[in-house]
Amino acid sequence: MTPDAERTEAPSTTELSPPNRTLMGPGPSDVHPRVLRAMSTPLVGHLDPAFIDLMDEVQELLRYTFGTDNRWTIPVSGTGSAAMEAAIGNVVRPGDTVLVPTNGYFGGRMAEMARRAGGAVETVDAPWGEALDPDTVADALAEHDPDVFGFVHAETSTGVLQPEVPALTEAAHDHDALVIADTVTSLGGVELRVDEWGIDVAYAGPQKCLSCPPGASPLTLSDEAMDRVLARDEPPRSWYLDLSLLEGYWGDERSYHHTAPITNVYAIREALRLVAEEGIEARWERHERLSGALQAGVEGMGLEMNAAPAARLPSLNAVVVPDGVDDGEICDAVLERYDLEIAGGLGDLAGDVFRIGCMGYSARPENVVLTVTALGDALESAGADVDVEAGLEAVRTALR
């Protein structure tokens, strides 16, 4: 067959029929049937008056979920990393000093994005798997006097939740630094109060605790942060993510910038409606409870959690891989035998931990039972010293 003939022959494919997985990895999580159904809704145009009304509703629902009154609260047209780059790429100006943490994979990504925005990166150090210490942060702020301080509220790579957020934001504000929070894996699942805690900018992914397919990602900025964006001498380096241009579309004017991902906006609206129906605080409590049962099961069978109890992230549970066990083989085994997705470690923790999500619609008793069963079974088969029955009993007790 000549190359030309190859090109003009239509590829043959079968009907879409992916396997039926249970998603307990670091994201995406299982999507609620109502959100899936919303995605099959026929489209209206991105400038249709009816769509403008939906945009208003999404913004209001996002404000509720973030705990903010910020006017600049929108879904960015891309996955979580696009919202992250929108935050960093707009707030960081060339020459700005940006202080970021070293205690996980996503702090490293912040640094990389800040550099590409023209920022000078300084770090506040903490080992992978530990939270930032407010005193260390205060020292780093005093030393570097940054324009921007970024931290990760919920580190998906380590399963660590950053406690004492107000202590960090107060310290940053003492140095007139704007605070950017990575809330990718906390929004909608873990206590987060953007305004009350003094966070200037926060971004998230929809496919974690909101249980929404990735494609439109939450971002919120205070008026002060947005003023800085609008007063930039030179435009941000991305046109697509330029908030001063997006202002025209999501602000009062509703003028064309780019075509919004309409279906993803339908989806996030429905996912956020589910948050509002459950109530944000009840939702945080559910994540605590289900994650608690998962942790009880894991520890009950004889495994160890990676993070200290005070800094454990309910939505992402990092479990230490037992000696002599290959994490990849275990993940493959639970996928094959149980159609269950969990993940291994990332970066510094590669090979050392399993990462087990407990997010949004995935945070249900049946999924916790399945996960403890499947993980225990796979570990037992691999010769690890685990007591699956004891683990499952601990789950039942915790769920009582």
Place this chain on the structure above:
Amino acid sequence: MTPDAERTEAPSTTELSPPNRTLMGPGPSDVHPRVLRAMSTPLVGHLDPAFIDLMDEVQELLRYTFGTDNRWTIPVSGTGSAAMEAAIGNVVRPGDTVLVPTNGYFGGRMAEMARRAGGAVETVDAPWGEALDPDTVADALAEHDPDVFGFVHAETSTGVLQPEVPALTEAAHDHDALVIADTVTSLGGVELRVDEWGIDVAYAGPQKCLSCPPGASPLTLSDEAMDRVLARDEPPRSWYLDLSLLEGYWGDERSYHHTAPITNVYAIREALRLVAEEGIEARWERHERLSGALQAGVEGMGLEMNAAPAARLPSLNAVVVPDGVDDGEICDAVLERYDLEIAGGLGDLAGDVFRIGCMGYSARPENVVLTVTALGDALESAGADVDVEAGLEAVRTALR
């Protein structure tokens, strides 16, 4: 109500029920029911072996649709402008000279993105509503000796199709310039042969002739273009759209970069399967035929097309607004009376043209009949001198 109380009270919203529009504007177009159904498919993880297989299929289907063997053929995780910025932001290096056209809105956007990538922009001039003249392009190439030449194959703002593409690419290659083509409104609807025509880089939107909801957008690069990207001294300014990093995910390694918009990948796969089933050449022919009927109807009722016959874009029909008529009022009237979306002009042509799409699943006889009926009716009500019956008869004749 205090601000705090407002924040913690969950907003109340109703079930998603947007109006049932017929989409004959500049995009999005009507989405095929099979694509909508694909979007309600439960998710697998973005690193699931089953998803990797789907990614391979999407790449193969995209190659077929673009008319290319390019290995670097992927859906970018964002809407069409994200694919555009991925193309320009990776290929253009700081200090590069970039030659772009002035004959429409999207040439201007190319210029803006090239500047943000650090490029020095030069223009090849042509009035809005006309195609580029190959001799003018050759002169501009000789004058500026650019590193990159960008052109718009299908200008959504003017309804102009760029003919004689090989003449442009040959001239550019004589000056060792890489050629970037904006095929947002041509891919899947208008003849396009990336390899045969010597196009180095092309990007598109899924919500035009592919009739797929926006969110994952086609991009293809030749090996030569990708070599230039991989040999850059400094990384592109966007991390999210950095193709050297995306290579890890879409290339052989399939390693994590960012979470792909899984549902949008499901959708574009189904939309591209529909292209393959119809056959790309049959699809081009259908767009010609239906757009021909639409033009016959428009001209039959006494209106004028904006573009010269040789440069008319089947997928986007720019119709001159009759004297004394307000285009916005007409668009509002057809939306209200007929649930039909068409659009007014953009940029230099604001107020001067209606932009009527005829794209993908929207390119059907029933939509053409509705559009001619609704537009004629609204214009007649507004006092314009149109003969709706003659227009509809011309449609019937053209469709015979």
